[in-house]
Amino acid sequence: MQQKQTPRRWPRLALIPLCLAAALAQAATDPLAPTARWSAYTAGRATTPPMGWSSWNAFGTDIDEAKILGSAQRIVDSGLAAKGYRYINIDDGWATRREEKDGHLVIRADRFPSSTTGGRSTFRPFTDKVHAMGLKAGIYSDLGRNTCAQAFSGDNTDLPKGSVLEREIGLYGHIDDDIKLFFADWGFDFIKVDGCGLRAYGADSAKVRSGEYRALKPVLDLESVSRSDIPAVQAEFTQINAALARNNPDGDYLLSLCVWGAADVRAWGKNFGNLSRTSDDITPNWARLLSNFDSAAKRELYGHPGSWNDPDMLYIGKGDFDAAHLVEARSHFSLWAMLNSPLMLGADLRSTPAALMDIVGNADIIALNQDPAGNQATLAYDADDLQILVKQLASGQKAVAIFNRGLGPIDADLNAAHLKLRNDAPITLTDLWTRADTTFTNETRIRVAPRETRIFRVQGTRLLAQGVYLSEQPGSVNPAVDGVTSPQADPTVFRSSAAWSGTKGAGERPMYAGWGGARADSTPYGQVLQVAGAPFPAGIGILANSRLEVRNHGYRRITTQVGVDDSARDRQHGVTFMIYGDGKLLATSKALRWGQPAQALSADVAGVKVVELVARSTAVNNELLPVTWGAAALSGKAD
Numbered sequence: 001m002q003q004k005q006t007p008r009r010w011p012r013l014a015l016i017p018l019c020l021a022a023a024l025a026q027a028a029t030d031p032l033a034p035t036a037r038w039s040a041y042t043a044g045r046a047t048t049p050p051m052g053w054s055s056w057n058a059f060g061t062d063i064d065e066a067k068i069l070g071s072a073q074r075i076v077d078s079g080l081a082a083k084g085y086r087y088i089n090i091d092d093g094w095a096t097r098r099e100e101k102d103g104h105l106v107i108r109a110d111r112f113p114s115s116t117t118g119g120r121s122t123f124r125p126f127t128d129k130v131h132a133m134g135l136k137a138g139i140y141s142d143l144g145r146n147t148c149a150q151a152f153s154g155d156n157t158d159l160p161k162g163s164v165l166e167r168e169i170g171l172y173g174h175i176d177d178d179i180k181l182f183f184a185d186w187g188f189d190f191i192k193v194d195g196c197g198l199r200a201y202g203a204d205s206a207k208v209r210s211g212e213y214r215a216l217k218p219v220l221d222l223e224s225v226s227r228s229d230i231p232a233v234q235a236e237f238t239q240i241n242a243a244l245a246r247n248n249p250d251g252d253y254l255l256s257l258c259v260w261g262a263a264d265v266r267a268w269g270k271n272f273g274n275l276s277r278t279s280d281d282i283t284p285n286w287a288r289l290l291s292n293f294d295s296a297a298k299r300e301l302y303g304h305p306g307s308w309n310d311p312d313m314l315y316i317g318k319g320d321f322d323a324a325h326l327v328e329a330r331s332h333f334s335l336w337a338m339l340n341s342p343l344m345l346g347a348d349l350r351s352t353p354a355a356l357m358d359i360v361g362n363a364d365i366i367a368l369n370q371d372p373a374g375n376q377a378t379l380a381y382d383a384d385d386l387q388i389l390v391k392q393l394a395s396g397q398k399a400v401a402i403f404n405r406g407l408g409p410i411d412a413d414l415n416a417a418h419l420k421l422r423n424d425a426p427i428t429l430t431d432l433w434t435r436a437d438t439t440f441t442n443e444t445r446i447r448v449a450p451r452e453t454r455i456f457r458v459q460g461t462r463l464l465a466q467g468v469y470l471s472e473q474p475g476s477v478n479p480a481v482d483g484v485t486s487p488q489a490d491p492t493v494f495r496s497s498a499a500w501s502g503t504k505g506a507g508e509r510p511m512y513a514g515w516g517g518a519r520a521d522s523t524p525y526g527q528v529l530q531v532a533g534a535p536f537p538a539g540i541g542i543l544a545n546s547r548l549e550v551r552n553h554g555y556r557r558i559t560t561q562v563g564v565d566d567s568a569r570d571r572q573h574g575v576t577f578m579i580y581g582d583g584k585l586l587a588t589s590k591a592l593r594w595g596q597p598a599q600a601l602s603a604d605v606a607g608v609k610v611v612e613l614v615a616r617s618t619a620v621n622n623e624l625l626p627v628t629w630g631a632a633a634l635s636g637k638a639d
C-alpha cells in the first residue's frame with residue numbers, strides 16, 4: 001500500500017503551487033471577483049458635469065478666432081462664467097494639414113491669425129487668451145485618420161488641404177505626438193475625440209474610391225452593434241488615456257468620447273472618459289431632442305462623478321429652441337440638467353437674445369446639474385407622453401421634473417411615492433422658473449403644457465430617514481459588469497428621422513445598444529421589480545452574472561432582499577447573491593431560482609469604502625435571467 005501511495009504523493013504536493021497559481025489567475029480574470037475599487041473613470045477634472053460652449057452647433061466648420069472669442073467674451077460679460085460655464089471648445093474645422101516631414105498639425109491661419117505668431121503653427125496664443133479670461137480651452141480630433149466633416153461635408157471649403165497624407169489630421173498613428181501637442185505644447189484643457197475615422201472610410205466609401213482619402217477598415221457601425229469591433233475602439237481610448245495622463249501631470253484635463261452610442265459605448269464609455277456621447281447628433285428639432293434625451297435617460301446607473309452620459313450639446317438658440325420657443329428651450333435646459341449632461345452651449349452667444357441667456361443662466365437649475373452627489377435623475381414615472389424624473393441631491397433634498405413630451409396639455413399627479421418621501425408629512429415644491437412655492441401632502445396635481453417641463457426643488461421627509469436606497473444615489477452605483485452578453489438596441493429610444501438623411505430609405509431602426517442594462521427601480525427590460533409576487537418599488541434591477549460597485553459614504557449597514565426577478569424567462573438556473581466590503585465576503589444567499597421568495601441579506605459595512613454586489617449563476621444566457629436587489633439600502637450613518 002505504502003509503496004503505491006508514495007509515488008502519488010509527490011505529484012500531489014508538486015501540484016499545490018500550480019493549483020494556487022491557477023486559482024489566483026482565475027480570480028484575476030474572473031470579472032465577478034471583487035476588486036475593492038471603483039472602476040469607472042475618475043481621471044481628469046469632471047467631478048461635476050463640464051459646462052461651457054462649443055463651436056459646432058452655431059458654426060459647423062465655418063469657425064474663426066473672432067467668433068469663438070466673441071462667444072467666450074459674452075460668457076464672461078453676461079455672468080455665465082461666474083455660474084460655471086468654463087470650457088470654450090473648438091470643434092471640427094480648425095486644421096488645414098499635417099506636415100508630412102514631422103507630423104506637426106497646422107492650424108487654418110486665415111481663420112486663426114494668432115496661430116502664426118510663434119513661427120510654427122500654434123494655438124498657444126489662443127489658449128493664452130482664453131485662460132486670461134479665466135476660462136479653459138478645448139480642442140477636437142478623431143480616432144481615425146480623418147474627421148467627421150471630412151467624411152460627411154459636401155463642401156471642401158473649410159476642410160484640410162494638400163496631399164492625401166497631409167489631410168490626415170486625426171489621431172490614428174499619432175496619438176502620443178498629437179496629445180502632447182494639444183496639451184503640453186498648446187495648453188488645451190479638454191479634448192473631444194470623434195469616431196468618424198473609424199466609421200466612414202471603408203474601402204467602398206465614395207471618398208475613398210475617388211482617391212480623396214485612404215481606406216481605414218471601419219470598426220464602428222452606428223447601425224449595428226454586432227458589426228462593431230468593440231475591443232478595437234477601446235484599445236485606442238486606452239492609448240489616449242495613457243497619453244493624456246503623461247502630458248497632464250496636474251491632472252487638469254477632460255476627455256470627451258464621441259462615438260454616438262455605437263459599439264455599445266453606453267455600457268463602457270464610463271471606463272474610458274469623462275463624458276461619453278450616448279446618441280447621434282442633436283439637431284434643433286423637438287423630435288431629435290426626444291431621441292437624444294432617451295438615449296441617456298434610462299442609463300442613470302452609467303453616469304457618475306468623473307464619467308457622465310452625454311446626450312450632446314445644447315441647441316438652445318436655434319430652430320425649435322430659439323427665442324420664439326421658450327417652452328421648448330426651457331425643457332431642453334431642464335432635462336439636460338436633470339440628466340447630469342454636460343451643459344455645453346451651442347449658440348452664437350454674440351447675438352443670443354437675453355431671454356435665452358436667462359434660461360441657460362438659471363442658477364437654481366445649474367445647481368441641480370452641478371450637485372456634488374452626481375446622481376443622474378431616475379425615471380419615477382415613465383410613459384410615452386409623460387415622464388417624471390427625480391434627482392436626489394447631496395443635501396438629501398430632491399428635484400423633480402415633469403416632462404410633457406406630447407402635443408396636448410396633461411394634468412400630472414405627482415405623489416410622495418414618486419419622490420420616495422413620506423405621504424404623511426408636508427412636501428414643498430419650489431418652481432425653479434417662477435420661484436413660487438406650493439405645499440401638499442401625499443399627492444398634488446400639476447398641469448404641464450405641451451412640450452413643457454415643470455421643474456421643482458423638493459423638500460419633504462425621506463422614506464428612509466436614516467439611510468438611502470441605492471436607487472436614490474445612482475451616481476454612487478457602478479454596474480462594473482452588467483451581465484449583458486450580447487448588446488441589443490434599446491427599442492424604447494424615440495426614433496426621430498435624421499435631418500441629414502431626410503426620409504430616404506425605410507426609416508429609423510432602433511440603434512443604440514443598452515437594452516438589458518442595469519436600472520434603478522426597474523428590471524433591465526423596464527418591468528416592475530418583483531420576486532415571487534412581491535413587488536419592490538425601490539431596488540436595482542440587473543442581469544445574472546453581474547457585479548455592482550457601490551461607494552459607501554459612511555454608512556454602517558447594507559440591507560436588501562434578493563432573488564430572481566419574476567420577469568425572468570430562465571426558470572431553471574439558480575443565482576447566488578454575494579455582498580463584499582472592500583473585497584471581503586460579508587454575506588451570501590442560497591442559490592435562488594425563479595419563483596422562490598426573496599431572501600433578506602444584510603451586512604455590516606462600517607468603514608467599508610466600496611461595497612460590491614455580485615449575482616453569480618451557472619446560466620450562460622444572462623439575458624433570460626434578470627435579478628433583483630430589492631429595497632437595497634445603506635443605513636445607519638455615523639455622525
Ligand code: GLA
Pocket residue numbers: 056091092147148149150194258260280281
Ligand atoms: C460628429 C460629432 C459632432 C461634431 C461633428 C464634427 O458628427 O458627433 O458633435 O463634432 O462630428 O464634424
